Amino acid sequence: MPIIVNGSPSPLPDDPRVSLLDFLREYRHLAGTKKGCNQGACGACTVLADGERILSCLALAVQYDGRQVTTIEGLADENGLHPLQQAFIEHDGFQCGYCTPGQICSAIGMAAEAKRGLPSHVSVDLTGAAVLTREEIQERMSGNLCRCGAHNGIVDAIHETFAVDARATETAA
Ligand code: FES
Ligand code: FES
Secondary structure: OOEEEOOEEEOOOOOOOOEHHHHHHHHOOOOOOOOOOOOOOOOOOEEEEOOEEEEHHHOEHHHHOOOEEEOHHHOOEOOEOOHHHHHHHHOOOOOOOOOHHHHHHHHHHHHHHHHOOOOOOOOOOOOOOOOOOHHHHHHHOOOOOOOOOOHHHHHHHHHHHHHHHHHHHHHHO
8 A cells, every 4th residue: 555645645765764754855846844862862853644643763664554644835825825834934933944844743743733632741620622832832842843943933823823822722621
């Protein structure tokens, strides 16, 4: 089976040693996903696999046979940018932009984790969906580094996009 990247099927590489990151960048020419450390320490390579955030530098492409992989190039739709992409622009959530695709993919996966009730190190209430306070966002996004120091704008953008949604889920639970 192929990997489904941003909705389109892609044949697996012949070489089973190819990382998912290299597959996306070198085979699919989707250069939005960035290679920072290439060893799981910076988060620049974060993509979504069936909606869950993963570090593509630590994954082999063949592991994702038949899975849905979404990169930064797959987030916008016919209505325009994903709301989080728009919020990054409005809140100055980037300078050089190198960490940005990973930050955005990671935040989307993170918000889904919070909605499912997965706690973080700073969570107080362990029942139901987590409320995405700034502290929660900082903790949950701590695997995504920004060398430009745009973290305040990044947290603002994520907070604006997902905090209300998480609170609504909490109230409904
Ligand atoms: S490039 Fe994958 S975590 Fe840094
Ligand atoms: S915007 Fe430059 S590393 Fe984050």
